[in-house]
Amino acid sequence: MSEIEHPLPHASWETRGYWEGAGRGEIVLQRCPDCDLVQHKPRGVCATCLGSHLEHFVASGRGTVYTYTITNQNQAKGFADACPYVMAYVELDEGPRLLTNIVGCDPDAVEIGMAVVADFATQERDDGELFAVPRFTPA
């Protein structure tokens, strides 16, 4: 068993605020000033009112495990040798849910409702660029 090698995320202009935030060790979310919706995944319009005045803000990075699974079998590159690993939805204190991995603890210790905090895996891309993927660890 080895560490997960997270596949490289690809950003568009709609999502780069999130990935740039991850590079600084921050969870960045969007808020619509017109209707107060906090949304994830990021997009160019508010998913409730279709307004385009979205603001980015830095979230606390804290949340709780909404649900999870310990994956024993995944043939994909980066994961096949990392099994068993924990995949989870984390509900952020600000509301939105993120798909993520829970790391830094025994997979069997993970439970629904557990408090977790963001933890960023920084990896080097083939072209030498660094990128960061948010995961979560027990708080």
Next chain:
Amino acid sequence: MTISGTIAIAGAYEHPSRFSPDKTEFQIMAECAKGALDEAGLTIGDVDGLFGASMTMGMMGIVDLAEYLNLKPTYLDGTNIGGSSFVAHVSHAAAAISAGMCEIALILYGSTASSNAVAIGTGGRGGTNPSESFVTPYGMTTVGSYALYANRHMATYGTTSEQLAEIAVAMRYHASLNPHAKMRQPITVDDVLSSRVISTPLHLLDCCIISDGGGAVVVTSLERARDLATEPVVLLGSGEAATHQEIGSPDLLTIAAKQSGERAFAMAGVTHDDIDLAMIYDSFTITVLATLENLGFCKPGEGGDFVTDGRIQLGGSLPINPDGGGLSSNHPGMRGIFLVIEAVKQLRGEGGARQVDGAELACVHGTGGTIGDKHSGATLILGVGQ
């Protein structure tokens, strides 16, 4: 205006093979088309509406299929919303026929997933586009998505692995009565629980099989169907839905079946007690439990009790998937068309050893995508003796 009671399924054919390394997808579809048209007393020349989907048909795929079949349809629909597509095609065809856009609609599916060794459940999911980049880095799999749902259900309601296993056992029993089913050796709850865990809490035997296969369905007006060679199976209700986990922290346990089911039952004007059998997409055991609750056959959280004591087995009060389902009979990646085909066979009384006694009203529900993430749902209420 309602289409309820005006449209019928006149032909239905499931390819008998579960392993076809010598065939292509379109070849399987064409063989199924012949089977469904033959039993209705129609020919390929009668078809003016073409509907189809597969795991490999991309943009222009439905035109490629028209070319392969040498068809010049007046109505084309390549809707692909996952494994539920063909259930949705039935209501799309009904709408098109009602509107006079076509008269004989042919719905097709084919797949060689097994002979191509496609890792449907445990291959990595997600691509490289910016939206999928919120999924791909985390090792999502198809099994994993359903496992996320199952763990949440267990934590919320106390549902157990033993209860999920009952579903797999019932499907395998049904498959033992189906000469074409891929897995026919009966299993026990202990067999399911002792099979290896793929993604907690789902075991190998909580997961559907992978097969090659295909099917065809012919839809037309009830009026036209009365002149054809088969007993018409009438469309009484239909509904569709798409659900996702994006905005506003929705309850993961509420799936697309809730919306599509409510619409289908309301259109048909029937109650759950009226239903003689249900064809429920069983990609995993948890899919059946989630669907039963969301369709309203039992309350949220009661699915675990509902599937025990033989209720969903032949002879029970709501037999589910008498063909053995995707868990044991046939799952080439997109199973929806087999839900429709088996419902038609059962309603006509052609189920043989696995016939549901006196079946006159069936509920069909297809799930496309994964219930732990974005997915579609399509529901039909079908009946005979109208």
